[in-house]
Amino acid sequence: MIKAFLLSTCISLVLSACSLEPVQPWDRDILAQQKMQLVADPLEIYLDEHTYFSKEASSGGQSVGGGGCGCN
Amino acid sequence: MQLKKTQQGPRNIRRQLAVATCSLLAGASHAGGLIASGDNWKIDSALLLYAEKDRVSLAEGILSISKEIDDDEFINARIVTDVLTGSSPNGAVPSNTAQTFTNPSGNSTYTEAANTTPLNHTFKDLRNALSVEWDTPLSRSLRGTIGGNISREYDYLSTGISASLAQDINQRNTTLTLGFSLNKDTWDPVGGVPVGFTVMPASPAKKAIDGANTDKTVKEILFGVTQIINRQTLMQTNYSWGQSDGYLTDPYKILSVLENDGSGNLRGTNPYIYENRPDQRTYQSLYWKGVHQFPNENVLNLSYRYFWDDWGIQSHTVDLRYRFDFDGGHYLQPHLRYYQQGAADFYRQTLTDGEEASLAYASADYRLGEFVTQTIGLKYGFEFKNGAEINFRAEMITQKGKDRSADAVGVLQNQQLFPDNEAYLLQGGLSLDSDMVIKYIMRLFK
Amino acid sequence: MPDLEHRADYFVGHFEAMASNCEVLIDTEDENLAQEITQLAATEVCRIEQKYSRYRDDNILHQINQGIVTRVDEETTRLLDYAQQLYHLSETRFDVTSGVLRRVWHFDGSDNIPSSAQIDALRPFIGWEKVQWHNPQIQLAKGMEIDFGGIGKEYAADRAVLIINTFISEQPDTRVHDTSVLINLGGDLAVTGPRKNGNGWQVGVNSGTSTMSPQAADFSLKQGGVATSGDANRYLKKDGIRYGHVLDPHTGWPVEGTPATVTVVAASCTDAGMLSTLALLHGPEAEVFLREQEVPWWCQWHNK
Numbered sequence: 107m108i109k110a111f112l113l114s115t116c117i118s119l120v121l122s123a124c125s126l127e128p129v130q131p132w133d134r135d136i137l138a139q140q141k142m143q144l145v146a147d148p149l150e151i152y153l154d155e156h157t158y159f160s161k162e163a164s165s166g167g168q169s170v171g172g173g174g175c176g177c178n
Numbered sequence: 179m180q181l182k183k184t185q186q187g188p189r190n191i192r193r194q195l196a197v198a199t200c201s202l203l204a205g206a207s208h209a210g211g212l213i214a215s216g217d218n219w220k221i222d223s224a225l226l227l228y229a230e231k232d233r234v235s236l237a238e239g240i241l242s243i244s245k246e247i248d249d250d251e252f253i254n255a256r257i258v259t260d261v262l263t264g265s266s267p268n269g270a271v272p273s274n275t276a277q278t279f280t281n282p283s284g285n286s287t288y289t290e291a292a293n294t295t296p297l298n299h300t301f302k303d304l305r306n307a308l309s310v311e312w313d314t315p316l317s318r319s320l321r322g323t324i325g326g327n328i329s330r331e332y333d334y335l336s337t338g339i340s341a342s343l344a345q346d347i348n349q350r351n352t353t354l355t356l357g358f359s360l361n362k363d364t365w366d367p368v369g370g371v372p373v374g375f376t377v378m379p380a381s382p383a384k385k386a387i388d389g390a391n392t393d394k395t396v397k398e399i400l401f402g403v404t405q406i407i408n409r410q411t412l413m414q415t416n417y418s419w420g421q422s423d424g425y426l427t428d429p430y431k432i433l434s435v436l437e438n439d440g441s442g443n444l445r446g447t448n449p450y451i452y453e454n455r456p457d458q459r460t461y462q463s464l465y466w467k468g469v470h471q472f473p474n475e476n477v478l479n480l481s482y483r484y485f486w487d488d489w490g491i492q493s494h495t496v497d498l499r500y501r502f503d504f505d506g507g508h509y510l511q512p513h514l515r516y517y518q519q520g521a522a523d524f525y526r527q528t529l530t531d532g533e534e535a536s537l538a539y540a541s542a543d544y545r546l547g548e549f550v551t552q553t554i555g556l557k558y559g560f561e562f563k564n565g566a567e568i569n570f571r572a573e574m575i576t577q578k579g580k581d582r583s584a585d586a587v588g589v590l591q592n593q594q595l596f597p598d599n600e601a602y603l604l605q606g607g608l609s610l611d612s613d614m615v616i617k618y619i620m621r622l623f624k
Numbered sequence: 625m626p627d628l629e630h631r632a633d634y635f636v637g638h639f640e641a642m643a644s645n646c647e648v649l650i651d652t653e654d655e656n657l658a659q660e661i662t663q664l665a666a667t668e669v670c671r672i673e674q675k676y677s678r679y680r681d682d683n684i685l686h687q688i689n690q691g692i693v694t695r696v697d698e699e700t701t702r703l704l705d706y707a708q709q710l711y712h713l714s715e716t717r718f719d720v721t722s723g724v725l726r727r728v729w730h731f732d733g734s735d736n737i738p739s740s741a742q743i744d745a746l747r748p749f750i751g752w753e754k755v756q757w758h759n760p761q762i763q764l765a766k767g768m769e770i771d772f773g774g775i776g777k778e779y780a781a782d783r784a785v786l787i788i789n790t791f792i793s794e795q796p797d798t799r800v801h802d803t804s805v806l807i808n809l810g811g812d813l814a815v816t817g818p819r820k821n822g823n824g825w826q827v828g829v830n831s832g833t834s835t836m837s838p839q840a841a842d843f844s845l846k847q848g849g850v851a852t853s854g855d856a857n858r859y860l861k862k863d864g865i866r867y868g869h870v871l872d873p874h875t876g877w878p879v880e881g882t883p884a885t886v887t888v889v890a891a892s893c894t895d896a897g898m899l900s901t902l903a904l905l906h907g908p909e910a911e912v913f914l915r916e917q918e919v920p921w922w923c924q925w926h927n928k
Contacts, residue, residue: 128349129406130712135193136409141477141501141509142469144404144414149224149240149607150557150571152256156238157228157603161577163519163545164485164493166418167465170357170400171340175305176331176365177262188906188913191713192890192899198713199894202706203782620798 145169219612220244230601233297234264251314258307258329265297267597269431269542270450271528272296274589279450280381282368282430287381295597298430305331319346336363342400355402355416366391367429374454375534378432385452394424410472416465427455433542438530442588445531453541455524461487477501490523491546507561513573515553522546527582527595544597548580555603566610573603628658637662641669642777644810648784651804651819664791665784665807672780676703676772678723688770693763703772703779704757710898711752717905718898721764722873723771724749729878731869735862743876750873778851778897781807781814785849785893789816806845807893814849814893829887829922843920849893853900854885854924866926870904881908887922888914 129137136142145151151168159165160177221243228236238260246252268279270290277296278289290296309327316322321344329336338361345354365371370387379385402416432450437443467481483495494517501511524539525546534540555573562568579596586595629636635658637648648665650658676685688694696704707720724746728738749767756763764770772779784807792803804819818824824846858869867878886903890896899917903910914921 126351126405126407128351129409130349133194133409135197136471137406137412138197139471141503142412142471144412144467144469146477146479147569147607149222149242150605152240152258153224153226153238153605157575158517158551161545161575161599162493162517162551163487163489163491163522164461164463164483164495164517166398166400166420167416167463167483167485167495168467168481170342170359170398170418171309171311171325171327171338174336174338174361174363174396175307175329176303176334176336176363188909188916190916190918191902192895192917192919194713195710195895195898196891198706198709199782199892199898202702202779202894203786203892 218245220609221612221615222607222609224605224607227604228601230264230599232265233599233601234262234266236260236262248314252312254311254313256307256309258305260305262303262305265299267544268296268298269453270296270434271542271590271595272593273434273444274592277444278380279432280378280385284369284379284381284384293593295594303331303333305329316343319350320344333366333368334363335366336361338362338396351406353404355400355404357398357400357402357418359396359398361396362393363396364391364393365425365429371425372429372452374427375451375537375540377448378450378452379448392425394422394426396420396422411468411470413469414465414467416463418463418465420461422459422461424457426457426459427453428541428543431541431543433526433540434528435534436528436530436587436590438532440587442586442590451529451534453543454539455541456489456539459487459489461485461491475503477503489546491520493517493519507563509559509561511557511559511571513553513555513557513571515551517551517553519547519549519551521548527586528590544579547596549577549596551575551577564611564614566614567608569607571603571605573605575599575601575603577601628655628662630655635662637665639666639669641666642673642780642809644777646810647806647808649806649808649825652800654800657800657803661788661791661803661805664787665805668784668787669780669809672776672783675699676776678769678771678773685770685772688762688764689768691764691766691768693761695760696762701759703775704762704770705759706775707770707772708752708757714902714905716752716873718774718902719750719752719873720770720772720774721750721752721755721768722871723773724767724769725871725876729860729869729871731858731860731867734860737860737862737867747876750876774901775894775897777809777812778814778849778893781809781812781849781893785814785816792816812849812851812893812897813845815845815847818846843889845889848889848891849896850887850889851893851897851900852885852887853897853904854883872905879905879907883910883923884926885922885924886910886914888917889920 140146155165221241223242224240226236226238228238238258240256240258242254242256244252244254270277270279272293272295275292276289278287279296280287288299307327307329309325311323311325313321313323322341324341325339327338338359340357340359342355342357346352347354369385370390371392373386373388376386398418398420400416400418402414404412404414406412431453433453435445435449435451437445463483463485465481465483467479470478472478477500479499481497485493485495495515497515499511499513501509503509522541524541526540527542529540553573553575555571557569557571559567559569577599579598582595583591586593627638629638633653635650635652635655637650637658639646639662646666646669648662650661652658674680675683677683678685680686684694684696684700710718725743728742728746730736749765754765754768785805788805792800795801802820804825805816806825807814813827815825824844826842827845827850828842860867868882870879870882871877872879882904886900888896888899888903890899899919903914903923906913911923914923
């Protein structure tokens, strides 16, 4: 499972470096939409991360910072 | 030059054209009207209500304010307040008789009925947090972000800084991110910092403490690659490494100590001891996220995280959000999340008499156990023509531990040893520009 | 002073620029405000005309067209970037370097068709991909020319709207803030926003025998702009063949089978102008292109 994931990640990186046709600035209309951002609703993600941080042993992965609390 | 022939005939270019025209008309010194003015503050707010069945309830409010202070240079400030009430598992296992525990202060006791998960009922907390961030271009293809955060609870203080660099390469189709954060947290637990594996004495006797407060340091490094795949698809892959040093134990959590005769009964004297965890934890994660827009303008947002640490915990998280857009600015977004975690090496639901002398660490905190969290939710949003948005979401979260009753001894085989949990979440959000607020206020006074 | 006229419940200011009759419709009963707004519009349109007219030898465009390495200002940067984006977006159909063809094509209604040799001699000087444009510097090969004629009027209308919007929103008297203004530069229209009564400005399309979507010859314009492109009066005719003024930059010859006029309504006058121009460049496929864009349009064809 893990190996497969790493492999697929590597493949996607290699693919992106070599064979992807670059998307030009004038073709970025869709990617520029708020709903297409990696974090489309920052407050929702903040609340989710805070909730699961206090209920589970794992945290982070998506970004750094944000701060701790005594809930875990 | 070869003329590119479109196979499917003419395609829709209206939106791409609008983007191009926007930048043609924008840079102007008099960029009012058509283009949103950069003078405004963007205000995002949300209120979350979270309630667990028979356990903790939480109300959390966030206000986030952002402003573009110069070309492509942003500042953001976020304040968060949350109020927590209710009870939380204290680590002890249920018993076929009522159990009496001493409150952390040592001044009072609480009693839990037979055959129920013992909860610490004095769980009441108010948290205030502030974070600020400054995001600025450093060159044509390099951005830098620095931030600071502080969070205060009556028994906990967290302060931290973070910084990251994002380098665009490959005609801005690839972004490399390097991030770093450092947090310094201080515990000031009620009744002092308990000494690990010492007994929870019966009130009014006081627990053995190692000072009134203690602290920990958390540092994290993240390396990420964000790649534009095509006009509709974006992917991000991150590796992060983190290390916590210092007091990583939960000062309020205890373990039940059983007789070592296999009966499953609590030992006769001092059946509860304070938990004890290592003073260092190193963890790593691999994170992948993909965002894709379909021709019908619906958006799929899928992520996977593999997390592991040197406490023996491994976890897998899959998170899926799918946004359906409807006419008139309405959208619906179902959310599914699946989280599966393996237990820490020192996770123990119970100890037997005398065992604590041979162990370095043990904790019965359910969050270090083996369990699955499942989330199902639905969000509804409405985007106003002027760019404001209002949204609501409702989610249900269930947490279920691995059934270990076969391993349990004696009378405990009949008890629910892992405190399964069920929680409901309601959230409302509102985003708008400061000039909308000003216009509205002015209209009120007209 | 531009001349001003009062109609039903608004003022109309008139001025001449860009070889067109220009009108400014101002949704106000305040004559001084109408006067000021008309003046602002006239000043901005004339500024753009002077800066980018190809008939002058004292502007930045003239310097660029001499083949001199030119460091351009911010506004010209945006126009050049826009020309580059449109070149790609139109799959190289729209090309601001194709104006050199006017040296041999004179659309004066005569039968004076240039020879293939004359056209082929110009083709080396056409093609945006040959332009050395590295913001903020541009250099054209000797003999090449840039012409913003295909964007100028629509851009000027949108710019006038931007400036008037800013002017209105900066008025200390807040009652003025919902004043709507329509700019009409010889049939290319842009508006600042809905009128005080919440409706738009009534616009009629000279539709004649048009095919259209939606099926109405007039509509109310609340937001954005309208533009019309066509060759109704600019063509050559020889041996019964009509040669329209829309030239294909790849061949140097007129695009065959174009509609007579195309009118489009879009988010801005510039958008509308580009969509109507690109529709013409699609020749007989103009309507296919327009249907794909999800905007209101009117398309009038030559009598067969």
